[in-house]
Amino acid sequence: MALYLVATPIGNLSDCSARAKEILAKAHVLAAEDTRSARRLLTAFEIPLQGRDLVAYADHNERAVAPRLAEALKAGKDVAVLSDGGTPLVSDPGYRLVQEAIAAGVAVVPLPGPCAAVAALGASGLPVHAFSFHGFLPKKPGARGKLLSKLKDRDETLIFYESPQRVPKVWPELVEVFGADRPACLARELTKMHETFLRGTLAELQQRIDAGPPLKGECTVLIAGRAAPEVPDVEE
Numbered sequence: 045m046a047l048y049l050v051a052t053p054i055g056n057l058s059d060c061s062a063r064a065k066e067i068l069a070k071a072h073v074l075a076a077e078d079t080r081s082a083r084r085l086l087t088a089f090e091i092p093l094q095g096r097d098l099v100a101y102a103d104h105n106e107r108a109v110a111p112r113l114a115e116a117l118k119a120g121k122d123v124a125v126l127s128d129g130g131t132p133l134v135s136d137p138g139y140r141l142v143q144e145a146i147a148a149g150v151a152v153v154p155l156p157g158p159c160a161a162v163a164a165l166g167a168s169g170l171p172v173h174a175f176s177f178h179g180f181l182p183k184k185p186g187a188r189g190k191l192l193s194k195l196k197d198r199d200e201t202l203i204f205y206e207s208p209q210r211v212p213k214v215w216p217e218l219v220e221v222f223g224a225d226r227p228a229c230l231a232r233e234l235t236k237m238h239e240t241f242l243r244g245t246l247a248e249l250q251q252r253i254d255a256g257p258p259l260k261g262e263c264t265v266l267i268a269g270r271a272a273p274e275v276p277d278v279e280e
């Protein structure tokens with residue numbers, strides 16, 4: 045028995061690993077953030093559910109469902125956690141269940157794969173040898189301002205998730221806090237047909253966002269650190 049954390053595509057189905065498909069085909073219980081998108085994924089890969097349990101495991105019911113899934117694990121079942129896309133637990137449910145599994149002595153097995161933050165980082169052109177991930181920016185202006193001020197003097201590249209509706213709203217705050225000249229990148233629709241990277245200073249990107257059509261699709265925001273750390277030698 046094991047708890048499998050299954051990374052799934054963030055847009056391009058070809059990014060699903062053979063190992064992920066194998067586990068999705070054999071786990072006794074599939075715990076999915078959205079059961080409809082999980083069904084679509086299974087159908088795309090012609091993986092039958094065949095009487096196995098498909099359980100909704102989302103932010104709003106994580107507290108209630110995690111203990112039930114932990115019971116299934118303790119009863120010797122394999123449980124696979126998958127989110128709507130990407131790596132479970134990364135701004136997605138799963139943390140509570142991992143804690144329960146560890147406490148119960150159950151093996152936790154990661155199946156690495158797509159993750160928007162990591163995909164965006166590599167292609168952003170910003171320094172990658174030190175970075176930090178901060179999930180979604182707080183919606184409340186006070187909490188957001190506090191977090192941004194805390195991060196403004198950090199040296200590493202900062203990564204955030206944000207919705208396309210909110211990117212144009214928060215961008216002026218980013219310019220104000222980090223300064224107009226700070227290098228940044230807006231990665232949109234990664235791995236999909238309309239994948240785009242806007243690269244430039246925060247002020248340049250502000251102009252391009254303002255001048256362009258309304259932003260659509262999924263967005264990841266990256267901001268260079270105050271002083272990029274030196275690129276270390278790669279150790280053998």
Ligand code: SAM
Nearest residue numbers: 130131134135159160205206233234262263264
């Ligand atoms: N667990 C997922 C992962 O590993 O990337 C992230 C889940 S989080 C709920 C969803 C957010 O990730 C989106 O709102 C967006 O900010 C970012 N994201 C997901 N897919 C993306 C894509 N294809 N392109 C750019 N950003 C994406």
